Amino acid sequence: MRHKQMEFELPELDKKRTQVVVEAVLEKYRMFKTITLEEREASTTASYSDMPRSYTGTTSDQTANIAIHNVDGAAVRREYCNKIDRAVKRLHPKERLLIEERYMKDDYVFDWMVYQQIFNPAISKDTYIKIRWKAFYRLAFILDDMHILQIESIVNGSS
Numbered sequence: 001m002r003h004k005q006m007e008f009e010l011p012e013l014d015k016k017r018t019q020v021v022v023e024a025v026l027e028k029y030r031m032f033k034t035i036t037l038e039e040r041e042a043s044t045t046a047s048y049s050d051m052p053r054s055y056t057g058t059t060s061d062q063t064a065n066i067a068i069h070n071v072d073g074a075a076v077r078r079e080y081c082n083k084i085d086r087a088v089k090r091l092h093p094k095e096r097l098l099i100e101e102r103y104m105k106d107d108y109v110f111d112w113m114v115y116q117q118i119f120n121p122a123i124s125k126d127t128y129i130k131i132r133w134k135a136f137y138r139l140a141f142i143l144d145d146m147h148i149l150q151i152e153s154i155v156n157g158s159s
Contacts, residue, residue: 012156013140015133021154022136025143026103029084032077033104080148087142094119095135098128 088099101118102109115128123131144151 010141011151013137013151013154014156015136017154018136018140021149022139022143023103025084025139025148026099029081030104030107032081035077083146083148087139087146087148090142091135091138094131095138098131099135099139102132 084104088096088104091099097118098114102111102114111128111132112125115123115125119128140149140151140154143149
């Protein structure tokens, strides 16, 4: 009796689109990490209007609406950042180092800084590009699994 092996091939991803999409995800992460939550505050002054009011069947609780916005917005950003952190932790140590140092910590960190100053010993630009592509490739599948991006949009041959 012959057993059939399941064949599963990972799709070939478009390198440019993959880089653009993954970098956008990491840029959003960095923004969420560094942006200060601008909390809404309740108005303490009375506001008057010449428009006559009519009963709408709803009550307005400005303070509750503001509190919900402040808590929900922060929770969404925190959850997004936690997902990205978990995704990056699943990478190979060299890939993780590259992604964390180049894309997750600070703005104005450039590729040459990472491959010349962060990697110890320093690596060549070509080696850096190979490691970065492997990291982007793996991250794309991990982020697809986490429903942060859709892999179909970056598969080679898709439009």
